[in-house]
Amino acid sequence: MIIRRLRLENFRNFADETFDFTDGINILAGNNAQGKTNCIEAIYFCSCLKSYRVLKEEQLIRFGAETAAITLTFLLEGREEELKILFARGRPKEFRHNGLVVPRLRDLLGCFQSVIFTPDHLNLIKEGPHKRRSFLDMALCSLELQYTDQLLSYQKILKNRNALLRQCQSDYALSEMLEIWDEKLAEAGSYIAEARQKYIMQLSAFVKEYYSEISQGSEKLKLIYLNQFTKEEVSREEYARLFRERLRRMRDHDITMGQTMSGIHKDDILILLSGKSMKFFASQGQIRSAVLAMKLAEAECITRLQGSEPVLLLDDILSELDAHRQKFIFQKMNGRQTVLTTCELGKIRKKGDKVFSIKEGKVAKIRVPASGSGCADQKK
Numbered sequence: 304m305i306i307r308r309l310r311l312e313n314f315r316n317f318a319d320e321t322f323d324f325t326d327g328i329n330i331l332a333g334n335n336a337q338g339k340t341n342c343i344e345a346i347y348f349c350s351c352l353k354s355y356r357v358l359k360e361e362q363l364i365r366f367g368a369e370t371a372a373i374t375l376t377f378l379l380e381g382r383e384e385e386l387k388i389l390f391a392r393g394r395p396k397e398f399r400h401n402g403l404v405v406p407r408l409r410d411l412l413g414c415f416q417s418v419i420f421t422p423d424h425l426n427l428i429k430e431g432p433h434k435r436r437s438f439l440d441m442a443l444c445s446l447e448l449q450y451t452d453q454l455l456s457y458q459k460i461l462k463n464r465n466a467l468l469r470q471c472q473s474d475y476a477l478s479e480m481l482e483i484w485d486e487k488l489a490e491a492g493s494y495i496a497e498a499r500q501k502y503i504m505q506l507s508a509f510v511k512e513y514y515s516e517i518s519q520g521s522e523k524l525k526l527i528y529l530n531q532f533t534k535e536e537v538s539r540e541e542y543a544r545l546f547r548e549r550l551r552r553m554r555d556h557d558i559t560m561g562q563t564m565s566g567i568h569k570d571d572i573l574i575l576l577s578g579k580s581m582k583f584f585a586s587q588g589q590i591r592s593a594v595l596a597m598k599l600a601e602a603e604c605i606t607r608l609q610g611s612e613p614v615l616l617l618d619d620i621l622s623e624l625d626a627h628r629q630k631f632i633f634q635k636m637n638g639r640q641t642v643l644t645t646c647e648l649g650k651i652r653k654k655g656d657k658v659f660s661i662k663e664g665k666v667a668k669i670r671v672p673a674s675g676s677g678c679a680d681q682k683k
């Protein structure tokens with residue numbers, strides 16, 4: 304997957320700007336608050352069809368403007384595709400694929416693939432399980448339409464079951480109706496658990512390989528999908544059975560709490576380094592290496608499962624990594640199209656195949672390498 308062009312119209316602090324990206328490493332350079340992350344946000348929007356920074360999409364429309372648009376032109380298996388997202392205040396966003404309006408969002412999931420890595424991901428290991436579940440869900444939703452459907456359906460069932468649990472607090476007789484929701488929850492939940500388990504097994508193999516390359520040591524990194532019911536790896540049927548059983552056993556407790564206390568919305572990823580949980584025992588350096596390995600493994604998994612390379616988006620991450628880890632990440636880019644941001648070009652400048660200087664929501668300057676002698680300025 305290769306981005307050819309990105310046009311931002313009234314998106315964040317961009318009035319109307321076009322980026323013609325190159326196949327290799329694209330660097331967005333500039334001082335703080337100039338629009339570098341805004342550009343990354345727009346690209347990643349085209350992958351997960353929502354913003355990873357805000358829930359209220361009106362915030363994406365430029366101050367004072369009524370509408371905004373992101374237009375991404377990219378190559379997929381040699382074909383040129385165009386994805387356009389239109390935003391308007393007070394109206395739902397609209398998607399257009401190759402000029403045609405796409406009414407159902409799900410038809411676009413996985414259409415454009417990218418993997419994002421920001422300093423926020425460095426908290427993936429230490430923070431609560433929610434972060435790790437969302438790491439899994441984001442990847443799986445872009446890979447499998449059915450996963451997205453099952454996840455949405457699970458969330459809906461969970462909401463209904465929780466509403467009924469709260470009604471049961473004042474009318475216990477209603478608790479008989481919970482049976483229907485338990486069945487539906489186990490059905491969708493077991494699908495999701497099995498998909499997450501399979502994905503983690505694939506991911507874990509790459510993570511292990513990358514971690515030992517980065518750390519050049521003998522420590523082994525392993526990821527395990529952690530459910531609340533058993534430590535064993537289980538089939539979908541077995542997960543559903545254990546889940547149903549737990550829901551029945553904990554029914555009164557759930558009623559008291561007014562919410563469902565078991566299920567895939569409580570599951571986690573156990574990250575073990577030489578058999579010990581990293582959450583409790585790892586050093587800062589080990590955590591950085593592990594997250595780096597997980598993010599690069601995510602890109603590799605998408606490549607293998609989807610058959611095309613996702614675009615790598617690195618927002619401000621290089622300044623967080625030491626020279627050795629930076630070297631590793633550049634090695635792994637290995638021909639993969641990358642868009643990275645930085646406040647300090649420094650030595651990174653030489654690595655860029657194209658450097659965009661961003662100033663106040665505009666591309667102030669573009670530099671491309673001149674043969675043999677660093678970068679030459681190009682007129683905008």
Ligand SMILES: Nc1ncnc2c1ncn2[C@@H]1O[C@H](COP(=O)(O)OP(=O)(O)OP(=O)(O)O)[C@@H](O)[C@H]1O
Binds near residue numbers: 317333336338
């Ligand atoms: N809807 C909007 N309309 C206009 N400007 C906006 C909007 N949303 C954000 N901005 C502006 O965008 C700028 C921030 O852009 P961005 O987050 O891309 O910065 P950055 O270049 O990544 O900076 P840093 O290096 O600090 O991360 C701020 O000046 C902010 O006021």
Ligand SMILES: [Mg+2]
Binds near residue numbers: 339341618619644
């Ligand atoms: Mg930024």
